[in-house]
Amino acid sequence: MPRPGQVKLPVGDRLSDRIALGVLTRAFPPELIDEVVAECGRVEQRHRLLPARVVVYFVLAMCLFFGQGYEEVARLLVQGLEREGRWAKAWRVPTTAAFGRARLRLGPEPLRALFARVCRPVAIARTPGACYRRWRLVAVDGSVFDLPDTAGNAGFFGRPGTSRGQGRSAYPQARVAALVECGTHAVFAAEVGPLSVHETGLAQGLFPALTEGMLVLADRGFCGLDLWRAAKAGGAELLWRVRSVVVLPVVEPLKDGSYPSEIVAARDHHRRADPERVRVVEYTLGQDGGEGTVYRLITSILDPREAPAAELAALYAQRWEIESTLDEIKTHQGGPNLVLRSQHPRGVEQEIFAFLLVHHALRDLMHKAALRDGHDPDRISFTRTLRIVRRHVTGQAALSPLPTRQGHHPEHA
DSSP: OOOTTEEEEOTTOOHHHHOOOTHHHHHSOHHHHHHHHHHTTOOOSSOOSSOHHHHHHHHHHHHHSTTSOHHHHHHHHHTTGGGSOOOOEEEEOOOHHHHHHHHHHHOSHHHHHHHHHHOOOOOOTTSTTSEETTEEEEEEEEEEEEOOOOHHHHHHHOOOBOTTSSSBOSSOEEEEEEEEETTTTEEEEEEEEETTSOHHHHHTTTGGGOOTTEEEEEOGGGOOHHHHHHHHTTSOEEEEEOOTTSOOOOOOOOTTSOEEEEEOOGGGTTTOOSOEEEEEEEEEEOOTTSOOEEEEEEESOOOTTTSOHHHHHHHGGGGHHHHHHHHIIIIIISOTTOBOOOSSHHHHHHHHHHHHHHHHHHHHHHHHHHHHHTOOGGGSOHHHHHHHHHHHHHHHTTSOSSOSBTTBOGGGO
């Protein structure tokens, strides 16, 4: 009998061949994990208790079961092994310190590479609410994650000022910018950086993921000629809100109420030597009898017949889907008052990409379930899906993700 904290493995078996995480193993199969580990130069030169594949799955599980200790997460990975019998050698659950060292060895690169390989928009033509006319709706925005108060995190990521402008806040913070598919909440591009880097600076790294056939929504913080042109470079169309102080000369009013105009770089405000043509949509939202809030949108879709002003005004509300997505990750997947657990900057980046990978796997699952049952993905509860997947993982953990015999897969059992 194995001692407490140990699991015995059949002769010739490696733990990395037997760990399974239900939906996460299907989203990120072992062969793919091995490929990105090799690409990033993290293949072990000697046998370890925690090989790289195990550590990748552990970090993913850590972000699925956030709030559980390292050793408890490890037990969730292997708790099904003791039910299989025919044990030959013992595997002791490593200590928290051992997992910490293994995470440092792995680094953030394999998780970032895995995200780049897997995380794509998931909607198809018949996905409800995913498109406007011929364009896939996506949104760009940024957020921050609170970090443990260590010298390494504070030195690399920095701290925000307090709300009263005096002193510094309790936690260092990492800034994240992301692209989200509005109709499915799938995050398909992300950048992580220090707090001193504005979200628009991080967004420059996102724009290569924007392609023809996308319509990109953004709030006022993303206005700027250089940013606008960078976002358009891949062929995407844009619909961005701009601040009231931005000068938008009226060229000629159009029948739908919008008007052509132009934007210039802030440094070229007076000469306006290198303008970019845009179309402006203005409207007011507010309670009856009140002044309301004036919204000014600019779009790269210059022909109002392709996208009438009233439709664009209604469409802009879809930008809030990225706010809901970030809330799913930080509040529901991570928990209220989320503070990441990583003590070092490289661990922070690794952990953030693991959170995004787990969220993408959940959202992809929800999208497939919605299509199968003829529902809008927005009508499926993220919180309930998260609970179901957690139960599924603990029920299936450690059953081999590889076929046990021809034509039979454990996940289909």
